[in-house]
Each structure stands twice: as C-alpha cells, then as structure tokens.
Amino acid sequence: MKLAMxxxxxxxxxxxxxxxxxxxxxxxxxxxxxxxxxxxxxxMSLMKGFSGLLGGDLSEATAGLKRVxxxxxxxxxxxxxxxxxxxxxxxxxxSDSKWLSLISVKEKGGFTEIMTHKGPNGEMDGFLVLAAEPxxxxxxxxxxxxxxxxxxKLGGKFGIPKIEVDKEKKKTKED
Amino acid sequence: xxxxxTQLRAALRRKDAPAGLxxxxxxxxxxxxxxxQFAWLAIAAAVLVMxxxxxxxxxxxxxxxxxxxxxxxLEFALRMVAERLTKVERQVRRPEMRVIHLQTNRPQENLQ
Numbered sequence: 001m002k003l004a005m006x007x008x009x010x011x012x013x014x015x016x017x018x019x020x021x022x023x024x025x026x027x028x029x030x031x032x033x034x035x036x037x038x039x040x041x042x043x044m045s046l047m048k049g050f051s052g053l054l055g056g057d058l059s060e061a062t063a064g065l066k067r068v069x070x071x072x073x074x075x076x077x078x079x080x081x082x083x084x085x086x087x088x089x090x091x092x093x094x095s096d097s098k099w100l101s102l103i104s105v106k107e108k109g110g111f112t113e114i115m116t117h118k119g120p121n122g123e124m125d126g127f128l129v130l131a132a133e134p135x136x137x138x139x140x141x142x143x144x145x146x147x148x149x150x151x152x153k154l155g156g157k158f159g160i161p162k163i164e165v166d167k168e169k170k171k172t173k174e175d
Numbered sequence: 176x177x178x179x180x181t182q183l184r185a186a187l188r189r190k191d192a193p194a195g196l197x198x199x200x201x202x203x204x205x206x207x208x209x210x211x212q213f214a215w216l217a218i219a220a221a222v223l224v225m226x227x228x229x230x231x232x233x234x235x236x237x238x239x240x241x242x243x244x245x246x247x248x249l250e251f252a253l254r255m256v257a258e259r260l261t262k263v264e265r266q267v268r269r270p271e272m273r274v275i276h277l278q279t280n281r282p283q284e285n286l287q
Contacts, residue, residue: 035251035255037248037251037252039245039248039249039252043241043242043245044245044249046238046241046242046245047242047245047246047249049238049242050238050239050242050243053242053243053246054246054249054250058250058253061253062249062253065249068248068249068252070248070251070252070255072255103263103267105263105266105267107266112259112262112263112266114259114260114263127256129255129256129259129260131259138255138259140252140255140256140259142252142256
C-alpha cells in the first residue's frame, strides 16, 4: 500500500508548472514519428557547467530553465489519437488560475494553445505549447524562466525560425 | 731533486688493500639492492594512478557528451517553440481563422 502510494506521488507532476501528460501514454506505438524529450534539472545544470555548448545568446535566453519537456507525435492518418484527451489536458491547465492563455487558436480538427505560468513574484516561470492537429500532437512544457525577448532575437540562428511579430506592425507604421 | 724522486717513489709504492675491504664493499652493495616486493608495489601504484587518470578522463568525456546531447535537445525544443509561434502567428493573421482568445497585455510584450 505504502509502495503504491509512493509510486502514485512520484507519478504526479513535481511542480505546478509541470503538465501531466500521462493521458497520452502508449500513443508512441501508433505514431509515425515521435520526439520525446525530458531534460531535468540535473541535465540542465550539467549543460550549464560546460561553457560554449550553447551560443552566448541562447545560453542567456535559457539560463533560468529548470526543466524542458517535448512530446511530439506525427501520425499517418487522422483520428489516431483522441482530441478529447488533448482538450482535457487543456481544460485542466486552464483551470489553474496561474496559467495565463497567451494565444488560443481553434481550427478544424484541432487547436493550438500557448500559455504561460505566472510565478509567485509575477514573473513568467512556466511555458506551455499544446498543439493538436489532425495528424500531429505537440506539447512543449518549459519550467523556469524563458526569456522570450531574447528567444525572439535568436530567430534565424541555431535553426530557430525567425519570429516576425513586429514586421506587420512596422509595415503599417511605415504606410 | 733526488729528494723529490724519493718522495714520489714512496708515494706511488704499491700497497695491498686492507684485509676484508672487498667483502665490506660487496656487503654494502647488497644492502642497497631494491627488494622485489617493493618493486611490485611501485609498479602497482603507477598502474593505479594511470587507471585513475584514465577513469577521470572517461568520466569527463561522458559528462561532456551528455551535456552536448542536452544542448542539442534544448535547441530542438526551442526550435519547436519558435516554429509553433511562427505558425500560430500566421494562423492568427488569416482572416478565416477563428481566434478564440488573444491575450495582448503582458505576454505580448514577451513576443516583441
């Protein structure tokens, strides 16, 4: 009984910013392509111990990260995973008032939710991308402070696409 | 002059070694010879030190490889985030796209 309880506690997310993805367990077998990354505090501190592994800018942007989880699945056909499961994860996260919805997009057969977690001092200490498409399910859960300003400046470097948030506004201003 | 010759002769006159000198020299040399058990100990210590250095080098190499692997995975994760942000941004611009919610206060500052 004690062992079962201990295991149950271990299975729970460790911190509030950590999203429980156990509902998707077993989906990998159905997927054509899977990316499953879980970088914990030990790995992050090990990486920080070696200077020069990340470029200076990237190193700065990620200095406050504690854990990074990526769970991405690509399927050969529609309906290989339950959209309802993805929606239930979204609903659960949204029910926590500390998670703020940054962008929420709904489209046919899926949705994209980008959320940030508000820390005790009002800083952003968690980040979540939950994207459900008919043939693709992507979840990126970042725990710790991710400097989005610095990340946006990294567009075009390290294989990170350029985030052109300002372009349209600048054009409008110029007109 | 003859006096000098006499002195030289006296100085260079052959003298026999003191009795037992050879035996004493041999005994001293044997005392200094390294005993085999100490030689083995020295070799074993050297091997241990070398093994320790090798192990430490290997550990450091493994740690570096793990760190490099972490850095690559982190770059991949950030690439996914940036790709998704770009995609969403394009979606939001499409007029037919139904945007449920777009919070523009604090988080938008982050995107700029």
